[in-house]
Amino acid sequence: MFRLQGSKVLAVEMTGDAVKAKNGSMVAYDGDMAFKKLSGGGDGIRGMVTRRLTGEQMTVMEVKGRGVCWFADRAAEINLVGLRGDTLYVESSNLLATDGGLRTGTSFTGLRGASQGNGLFTTTVEGHGQAAIMSDGPAVLLRVAPQYPLTVDPGAYVAHQGNLRQSLQSGVSFRTLLGEGGGEAFQMRFEGDGLVYVQPSERNTIAGDV
Numbered sequence: 001m002f003r004l005q006g007s008k009v010l011a012v013e014m015t016g017d018a019v020k021a022k023n024g025s026m027v028a029y030d031g032d033m034a035f036k037k038l039s040g041g042g043d044g045i046r047g048m049v050t051r052r053l054t055g056e057q058m059t060v061m062e063v064k065g066r067g068v069c070w071f072a073d074r075a076a077e078i079n080l081v082g083l084r085g086d087t088l089y090v091e092s093s094n095l096l097a098t099d100g101g102l103r104t105g106t107s108f109t110g111l112r113g114a115s116q117g118n119g120l121f122t123t124t125v126e127g128h129g130q131a132a133i134m135s136d137g138p139a140v141l142l143r144v145a146p147q148y149p150l151t152v153d154p155g156a157y158v159a160h161q162g163n164l165r166q167s168l169q170s171g172v173s174f175r176t177l178l179g180e181g182g183g184e185a186f187q188m189r190f191e192g193d194g195l196v197y198v199q200p201s202e203r204n205t206i207a208g209d210v
Contacts, residue, residue: 002080002097002130010071010078010097010132018064018100021071025096031067038062062100071097076134079141079197081161088125090133090159099129133159135199142196149191155202162194 005011009027012019023037038060063069072078073096081088089107098104103126125131133139135158144150144164151169160166169187190196 002099002132004078004080005070007077007138008072008075010080012063012069012071012097014063014065014067014069016064016066018062019069019097020060020062020100020102020104021097022073022095023059023061025071025073026061026063027070027072029065029067029069031065033063033065033067033069036062036064060104064100071132073134076136077138077199079133079135079139079158081131081133081159081197083125083127083129083131083161085128086126086161088131088133088159088161090123090125090131091157092123094133094135094158095123095125096132096134098125098131099127102127102129102131133197135197136201136203137199139197139199142198144190144192144194144196146191146193149189150196152188152190152196152198153202154186154188156198156200157188158197158199160190160194160196162192164190164192164194164196166190 001013003011003013014031014033020038026035076096078096083102105124105126107122107124139158142150142152144162154168167189169189
């Protein structure tokens with residue numbers, strides 16, 4: 001069971017089950033815990049091949065035991081996400097922990113990922129359970145409906161879930177090349193029905209330098 005202890009520490013109560021967490025993110029535990037290093041990008045042989053192809057090199061650990069284990073990472077804000085058979089798309093650097101039964105993998109993001117400076121792939125989490133994602137400052141959860149598409153700065157994007165189509169909008173023009181651009185060269189546009197997590201801070205991106 002996941003619960004927040006403050007906004008920057010995740011407490012996980014375990015009764016013999018397991019969770020996957022970012023390697024090195026354990027800050028305390030009581031009871032009896034065992035730690036096993038894994039790798040991101042997915043499970044099994046397919047995950048190993050995927051990691052080599054995509055460069056999703058996030059290292060994770062499996063924590064199994066009885067008691068309470070607390071996780072945190074560089075005082076980042078933590079957000080709990082409930083999954084009911086759907087898929088969460090999240091940058092690997094923003095993923096803190098998942099229920100042990102959730103499946104992780106990768107998804108092609110194309111130019112959107114390139115504009116963020118995070119490569120062409122992103123991490124996916126699927127199944128039934130809870131995940132904890134991190135943000136630089138308290139994240140806001142923005143709703144996307146068919147009649148209300150949403151546009152997000154790539155540097156502020158954290159994650160999304162639901163039935164959403166995403167595309168990259170470019171404002172690059174001849175004026176941009178002359179240094180007279182509008183300051184927002186690329187944006188991510190979401191259409192459909194779902195939720196988008198946005199942080200109140202912009203990480204450095206390739207798009208931010210255009």
